[in-house]
Amino acid sequence: MQVFWHRRDLRTTDNLGLAAAADAGDAVPVFCFDDAVLEHAAPPRVAFVLDALADLRERYRELGSDLVVRRGDASAVIPDVAREFDADRVVWNHDYSGLADERDEAVRAALDEQDTRHEAFHDAVLHRPGEIRTNAGDPYSVYTYFWKKWTDREKTDSAPEPDAEALADVAGDDLPSASDLGFEEPDGAIPEAGTEAARDRLESFCEDGIYRYADRRDYPADENTSRLSADLKFGTIGVREVYERTEDAMADADSEGARESVEEFQQQLAWREFYAQVLYFNQSVVTENFKDYENPIEWRDDPEGLQAWKDGETGYPIVDAGMRQLREEAFMHNRVRMIVAAFLTKDLLVDWREGYDWFRERLVDHDTANDNGGWQWAASTGTDAQPYFRIFNPTTQGERFDPDADYIKAYVPELRDVPADDIHDxxxxSLSERRSLAPDYPDPIVDHSERREEAIETFERARGDD
Structure with a gap:
């Protein structure tokens, strides 16, 4: 028998590790709620994972097998399961965070002690970290050059779902509730989880939205994005299946503009792998700046400003709309993520780690590599980051990407009866104008022009400029 250990790959199709285990026959599917991992979890993601596991278990039952579910230290649980089923090999797919590395090393050591073979596969990415390097052999720290090689590399084909006879006939287990795991129900709505839901999102996007992606992806009211981020994070759909579907969309494109738009979406898959590589080779970026400055950055200690940002009460409408979307949906449009991150780190001059931690608590699609990369980009501390002197103006960002204020009005009810021009202004x-238009909406908590200059001076001091 083979044990296949599910982690961030909650699907049966296009699962390289599962396919390899099933090739050897009698594969036992297992999921472990690891207490060390749960310490870093949050209600939205726990809810999504539980729904995804229910979907996965149902699929295994349709195939004549079931999902074995355990809880505890993975380095004890996985070897125990291997002994329970007299398995001669345990298979899983790689994860690339430091926490996952420590967990997997402990599991490998425990399996070695009992002479159980083990094997891991690169499944979550099209190109494993380190596969794409500079001509000098170093990992890339500039995305553009990484992308050029990424797009030229041959991609592995998606793996088929195992046949029923390749899976072990086992009795599965009940799933715990969120409260059993020590979590409350999430505040906002969580997207439907599972492979079919992910495929529906992918298919809907590739039928239409992907051809407008390049032009409209930055406009949050359009919702012209795939909404696949949580699916890719937890592997309810395989990245090879996603890429292959985008290649089909490329073949069906009827204009050069449509083809460029499909490529723009494929670039997002490459960004995902670029940040996975950055994390893989630089585990310290989770808590430390990737970019070295001559002097420490003088972040502000501003608990009131930070709380106003978290609550969506900054008096900058596009920022507040984004933070309220996060609260209501455990999700935020990507352009708005950049805007709110820039506001926290440049207008408020609050340490990016505060924002990263809040996103980690609130996002259903939180991914260590992607979120860390995004936050350090906005803070001008990361690899290939936004230059410190290019500071988003939240007002002009709102005017440009939400000109009719449709997105803002959807999440900031105090402003629904206010003309778009006044929202952006x-x-x-004046104070009297604001009170007349929307008495319940807050005044701006900072002056952007003043804070912009202060931010530039702060980063110049950190650089050691005279």
Whole structure:
């Protein structure tokens, strides 16, 4: 028998590790709620995982097998399961965070002690970390050059679902509830989890939205994005299946603009792998700046400003809309993620780690590599980051990407009866004008022009400029 250990790959199709285990026959599917991992979890992600596991278990039952579910230290649980089923090999797919590395090393050591073979596969990415390097042999720290090689590399084909006879006939287990795991129900709505739901999202996007992606992806009211981030994070759909579907969309494109738009979406898959590589080779970026400055950055200790940002009460409408979307949906549009991150780190000059931690608590699609990369990009501390002197103006960002204020009005009810021009002019309106238009919406908590200059001076001091 073979044990296949599910982690961030909650699917039966296009699962390289599962396919390899099933090739040897009698594969036993296992999921372990690891207490060390749960310490870093949050209600939205726990809810999504539980729904995804229910879907996965149902699929295994349709195939004549079932999902074995355990809880505890993976380095004890996985060897125990291998002994329970007299398995001669345990198979899993790689994860690339430091926490996962420590866990997997402990599991490998425990399996070695009992002479159980083990094997891991690169499944979550099209190209494993370190496969794409500079001509000098170093990992890339600039995305553009990484992308050029990524797009030229041959991609592995998706793996078929195992046949029923390749899976072990085992009795599965009940799934715990969120409260059993020590979590409350999430505040906001969580997207439907599972492979079919992910495929529906992919198919809907590739039929239409992917051809407008390049032009409209930055406009949050359009919702012209795939919404596959949580699916890719937890592997309810395989990245090879996603890429192959985008290649089909490329073949069906009827104009050069449509083909460029499909490529723009494929670039997001490459960004995902670029940040996975950055994390893999630089585990310290989770808590430390990737970019070295001559002097420490003088972040502000501003608990009131930080709380206003978390609550969506900054008085900058596009920022507040994003933070309220996060609260209501455990999700935020990517352009708005950049805007709110820039506001926290440049307008408020609050340490990016505060924002990263809040996103980790609130996002259903939180991914260590992607979120860390995004936050350090906005803070001008990361690899290939936004230059410190290019500071988003939240007002002009709102005017450009939400010109009719449709997105803002969807999440900031205090402003629903206010004309779009006044919403975008909110920081420049007089106090009496603001009170007349929307008495319940807050005044701006900072002056952007002043804070912009202060941020530039702060980073110049960190650089050691005279």
């Amino acid at each position: 909110w920081p420049d309106l």
